[in-house]
Amino acid sequence: MPRLTTNETSQQPVNVEASAMNEESVSNDIPQLNNERMPQESETYETNNIYIGRLATPKIENAKVPVVVFFGPPSSGKSMILVRLAKFLRNEGYTIQTDPTFLNTKKYQEDCQKFNDKLNTNIALDGSVEFLLVNIYDKNGKEIAKLLEAPGEDFYTTDPEKIRAGKNQRVEPYLATIMTSNNPKSYVVLLDLDSEVSFRNDSYHRDSYAQRFLNYFLPPINLKRDRIILLYNKIDKTPFGTINECQNSKEAKEDAKIFYKQIFAKLTGGFFNLEQFAFKTFCTGMFSSHFDDSGEEYQIYNVASDTYPRELWQEIVKKW
Numbered sequence: 001m002p003r004l005t006t007n008e009t010s011q012q013p014v015n016v017e018a019s020a021m022n023e024e025s026v027s028n029d030i031p032q033l034n035n036e037r038m039p040q041e042s043e044t045y046e047t048n049n050i051y052i053g054r055l056a057t058p059k060i061e062n063a064k065v066p067v068v069v070f071f072g073p074p075s076s077g078k079s080m081i082l083v084r085l086a087k088f089l090r091n092e093g094y095t096i097q098t099d100p101t102f103l104n105t106k107k108y109q110e111d112c113q114k115f116n117d118k119l120n121t122n123i124a125l126d127g128s129v130e131f132l133l134v135n136i137y138d139k140n141g142k143e144i145a146k147l148l149e150a151p152g153e154d155f156y157t158t159d160p161e162k163i164r165a166g167k168n169q170r171v172e173p174y175l176a177t178i179m180t181s182n183n184p185k186s187y188v189v190l191l192d193l194d195s196e197v198s199f200r201n202d203s204y205h206r207d208s209y210a211q212r213f214l215n216y217f218l219p220p221i222n223l224k225r226d227r228i229i230l231l232y233n234k235i236d237k238t239p240f241g242t243i244n245e246c247q248n249s250k251e252a253k254e255d256a257k258i259f260y261k262q263i264f265a266k267l268t269g270g271f272f273n274l275e276q277f278a279f280k281t282f283c284t285g286m287f288s289s290h291f292d293d294s295g296e297e298y299q300i301y302n303v304a305s306d307t308y309p310r311e312l313w314q315e316i317v318k319k320w
Ligand SMILES: Nc1nc2c(ncn2[C@@H]2O[C@H](COP(=O)(O)OP(=O)(O)OP(=O)(O)O)[C@@H](O)[C@H]2O)c(=O)[nH]1
Pocket: 072, 073, 074, 075, 076, 077, 078, 079, 080, 081, 124, 125, 126, 127, 129, 130, 150, 151, 152, 153, 233, 234, 235, 236, 237, 282, 283, 284, 285, 286, 287, 299
């Protein structure tokens, strides 16, 4: 059985009654990030006195190609799933290319470079990567999908200062734009339980994260067209799976249901059906820490079985 210990805090989940993504709330509540506004320190990077980073607005130019959105808090594993999926698809004969039009910043270009480097190694992508938009082309050169990774804190933050500043009560404008765009989408929603801030042991953050998904992100998802895949990642950290296989995905689902009751209740009731959502388990690999000559820590991973990315990809493309 999984570790079911809880370390309940006295805090209550944030009350997020409003569905944040109707047009009104997006335009009223969310400060627009554009080049005319002076940068706030927390949302910028300074390199040689030039402000770069979150000042430019990320955008997807092609409105037709299906987009895979990885949805999850910091450290839940979004970047590594993206890398793992890209490695798998490349071995299957697809061409993988970072999209240069997504974000016009030096930081984005650097992140893309890091992604390309890491695609050929078993060194984990470091945690500083923020945005990635990766295009997948088939053997005929036709673009078949875009994989999107965004900073985890834009989905949910555990940082007390950012929570106080209302970060968990707004949707970043670029995400609102992407979610309401015409591109067909598959949302891979990470049911985070075993990251550094363990949502398994922290019912406050777990419930707040679930509420945030249900109240802010689920309403604008077009379920006639789009698909949600609830993903129990890092399954190797549970008794249900290893890097080789998930031996007991039925029990893994029951376990996820215990911790994310509200999400399962919502997605299995009313208008929702199995065409619209799926449950999968995932593992990127077995990670170990190392230090380079300058004492900088980096992680190596032994790549997990192809079964994980193969099955995830099957679910992602099911409605396309
Ligand atoms: N055991 C195990 N650890 C994993 C797995 N995937 C990721 N991790 C660990 O989780 C860490 C964070 O993974 P990332 O992919 O960087 O997480 P992220 O969601 O992109 O985080 P942000 O970019 O900060 O939002 C990695 O550095 C690994 O240590 C997995 O399948 N199994």
